[in-house]
Amino acid sequence: DLSADRAALLDLRQLLGGRTRLWNATATSPCNWAGVTCEQGRVVALRLPGVALSGELPTGIFGNLTQLRTLSLRLNALTGQLPSDLASCTGLRNLYLHGNLFSGEIPEFLFGMKDLVRINLANNNFTGEISIGFDKFPRLKTLYLENNRLSGSIPSLKVPKVIQFNVSNNMLNGSIPERFQRLDSSSFLGNSLCGKPLEGCAGETANGPSTGGVEPKKKNKLSGGAIAGIVIGSVVGLIFILLILFFLCQKKGNKKSRSIGIASIKHEELQILGEKPAGEVENGGYENRFSVAAAAAATTVNRKGEAAAASNGGAKKLVFFGNGGRVFDLEDLLRASAEVLGKGTFGTAYKAGLEMGTVVAVKRLKDVAISEKEFREKIEGVGSMDHENLVPLRAYYYSSDEKLLVYDYMVMGSLSALLHGSKGAGRSPLNWETRSSIALGAARGVEYLHSQGPNISHGNIKSSNILLTESYEARVSDFGLVHLVGPSSTPNRVAGYRAPEVTDARKVSQKADVYSFGVLLLELLTGKAPTHALLNDEGVDLPRWVQSIVREEWTSEVFDLELLRYQNVEEEMVQLLQLAIDCAAQHPDNRPSMPEVTRQIEELCRSSRREEHDPQPEVVNDVDDNSSR
Numbered sequence: 001d002l003s004a005d006r007a008a009l010l011d012l013r014q015l016l017g018g019r020t021r022l023w024n025a026t027a028t029s030p031c032n033w034a035g036v037t038c039e040q041g042r043v044v045a046l047r048l049p050g051v052a053l054s055g056e057l058p059t060g061i062f063g064n065l066t067q068l069r070t071l072s073l074r075l076n077a078l079t080g081q082l083p084s085d086l087a088s089c090t091g092l093r094n095l096y097l098h099g100n101l102f103s104g105e106i107p108e109f110l111f112g113m114k115d116l117v118r119i120n121l122a123n124n125n126f127t128g129e130i131s132i133g134f135d136k137f138p139r140l141k142t143l144y145l146e147n148n149r150l151s152g153s154i155p156s157l158k159v160p161k162v163i164q165f166n167v168s169n170n171m172l173n174g175s176i177p178e179r180f181q182r183l184d185s186s187s188f189l190g191n192s193l194c195g196k197p198l199e200g201c202a203g204e205t206a207n208g209p210s211t212g213g214v215e216p217k218k219k220n221k222l223s224g225g226a227i228a229g230i231v232i233g234s235v236v237g238l239i240f241i242l243l244i245l246f247f248l249c250q251k252k253g254n255k256k257s258r259s260i261g262i263a264s265i266k267h268e269e270l271q272i273l274g275e276k277p278a279g280e281v282e283n284g285g286y287e288n289r290f291s292v293a294a295a296a297a298a299t300t301v302n303r304k305g306e307a308a309a310a311s312n313g314g315a316k317k318l319v320f321f322g323n324g325g326r327v328f329d330l331e332d333l334l335r336a337s338a339e340v341l342g343k344g345t346f347g348t349a350y351k352a353g354l355e356m357g358t359v360v361a362v363k364r365l366k367d368v369a370i371s372e373k374e375f376r377e378k379i380e381g382v383g384s385m386d387h388e389n390l391v392p393l394r395a396y397y398y399s400s401d402e403k404l405l406v407y408d409y410m411v412m413g414s415l416s417a418l419l420h421g422s423k424g425a426g427r428s429p430l431n432w433e434t435r436s437s438i439a440l441g442a443a444r445g446v447e448y449l450h451s452q453g454p455n456i457s458h459g460n461i462k463s464s465n466i467l468l469t470e471s472y473e474a475r476v477s478d479f480g481l482v483h484l485v486g487p488s489s490t491p492n493r494v495a496g497y498r499a500p501e502v503t504d505a506r507k508v509s510q511k512a513d514v515y516s517f518g519v520l521l522l523e524l525l526t527g528k529a530p531t532h533a534l535l536n537d538e539g540v541d542l543p544r545w546v547q548s549i550v551r552e553e554w555t556s557e558v559f560d561l562e563l564l565r566y567q568n569v570e571e572e573m574v575q576l577l578q579l580a581i582d583c584a585a586q587h588p589d590n591r592p593s594m595p596e597v598t599r600q601i602e603e604l605c606r607s608s609r610r611e612e613h614d615p616q617p618e619v620v621n622d623v624d625d626n627s628s629r
């Protein structure tokens with residue numbers, strides 16, 4: 001019987017006035033209204049984020065919505081106190097009221113909603129003290145109260161499951177309870193709080209912070225014996241640490257000359273070819289810059305114990321692909337200054353600046369376990385791939401000591417760096433248009449690879465292998481490399497992307513590529529790396545985490561914060577999310593093919609472009625990023 005829910009929702013609909021774009025005027029059942037999710041005939045989720053709701057929420061709406069599990073009214077301009085009939089929603093799990101103008105104390109009835117898992121009341125005008133009542137939620141994981149006007153001290157809450165907590169920018173004082181001392185300081189800034197992770201409280205002993213109480217005076221009264229014990233303990237501890245450091249340094253010193261790799265390249269090795277490392281002039285040290293030749297030589301020296309330059313085999317040449325011709329030769333490459341881009345599964349990648357001004361990316365392969373003939377055959381296959389969404393392999397070099405692959409250098413780096421790198425000032429948020437076009441470009445690149453034959457797959461799809469041009473076009477890289485390396489290099493780092501049925505990383509089917517691509521899409525949409533700590537804490541992978549959220553009816557909460565402002569394309573975002581989930585199906589037969597994936601992304605890109613060009617007076621987007629949580 002939906003009549004009760006319907007009547008309640010009609011009240012809300014009046015509040016929305018003419019904003020029919022989100023509230024379909026022709027819908028007969030509330031379950032067909034945007035923002036409403038029903039289950040077995042009852043409304044279980046109500047989401048009206050950023051739709052310019054204003055004024056006080058009238059009492060009488062929530063009294064009937066007793067099955068509600070998710071209530072999201074974030075980013076509106078709602079004022080006054082929370083309506084008392086909200087207390088009827090006793091099964092509420094997710095309460096998102098952030099970014100409004102609610103005022104008054106956080107009402108007591110909230111603490112009767114025992115199932116709450118996520119509470120976000122940030123960016124309002126709530127006053128009063130933080131209640132010990134928050135301890136009454138056994139499943140609470142998220143508690144955001146920042147940017148309100150809460151006062152008093154933080155009570156010693158136990159909240160065992162809380163992993164996200166923020167009370168910054170209130171009027172709180174006193175010391176931070178021990179339970180929260182391991183959190184980041186940003187959760188507490190903008191108050192008069194003290195103690196870890198902020199600075200110690202006034203009157204605190206130098207030997208340790210207070211442990212949660214708010215009465216620092218009492219804590220000063222340490223007995224003489226206790227002080228002597230602490231001093232002796234500290235001295236013994238210090239001596240112990242110094243001894244460990246001493247032994248560690250000695251051990252490292254012994255190892256240094258044996259290890260192979262960037263960190264161990266020494267001055268003498270760098271000069272073997274008479275080259276001066278580029279970094280020496282600028283940095284006075286070697287850090288990450290040195291010549292490709294030096295790096296190659298260092299390997300040779302370290303492996304054989306003698307100085308043999310990588311270029312000493314006269315017949316050894318760079319083999320170029322395509323019609324571009326021989327733009328530079330091995331000597332040029334060996335003379336190039338090089339900067340480490342990163343170490344991957346198959347070796348180390350360098351950015352190499354040639355003297356003639358060309359910049360290329362050079363990958364030094366390790367653990368190549370196949371014969372020269374086989375290597376040349378396979379790499380010829382890789383070099384023949386030609387598509388605008390692939391990073392072209394320009395050339396390769398093969399000798400018994402050294403295997404180099406030369407690629408076009410992609411100036412904007414990888415999608416992984418873009419999503420998970422610095423989010424500080426100067427970095428523009430990654431908007432929906434960019435993300436969806438990266439998804440499309442990457443899909444086209446992988447689809448092209450699959451079109452080359454039923455046994456041709458990429459084998460290592462992940463965000464660090466999606467590189468970006470200056471205009472953020474996606475180029476898929478590293479294709480075909482899994483077939484060149486031995487079992488010792490099988491990519492354990494792809495954990496999180498690898499399909500469940502893959503046991504040998506060198507035998508990755510096209511359907512397994514689709515799974516990895518699905519995880520990549522989830523990463524694009526959620527902003528979470530498949531190896532994200534939060535996920536691991538809970539012992540789940542990204543696809544399972546997303547699926548659990550979708551099951552719990554709070555789909556829109558999975559999206560990256562930076563995407564939340566694009567309310568007008570929420571439908572397309574949900575479609576892409578569904579496609580990602582389909583791709584990451586456990587059973588290969590249930591996954592779509594790459595052409596189908598591309599077709600669906602093309603379709604939703606088209607429809608979101610249409611949305612963007614439609615006038616949308618009712619959509620409010622002018623809310624700042626902080627409040628969009």
Ligand SMILES: Nc1ncnc2c1ncn2[C@@H]1O[C@H](COP(=O)(O)OP(=O)(O)OP(=O)(O)O)[C@@H](O)[C@H]1O
Nearest residue numbers: 341342343344345346349361407408409410414464
């Ligand atoms: N052609 C290129 N242009 C710009 N950056 C590149 C290029 N190729 C690789 N990189 C960057 O260099 C780093 C190391 O790349 P590499 O491919 O060796 O390892 P990976 O992608 O982290 O792991 P894997 O070896 O499993 O693919 C990555 O951050 C990658 O984005």
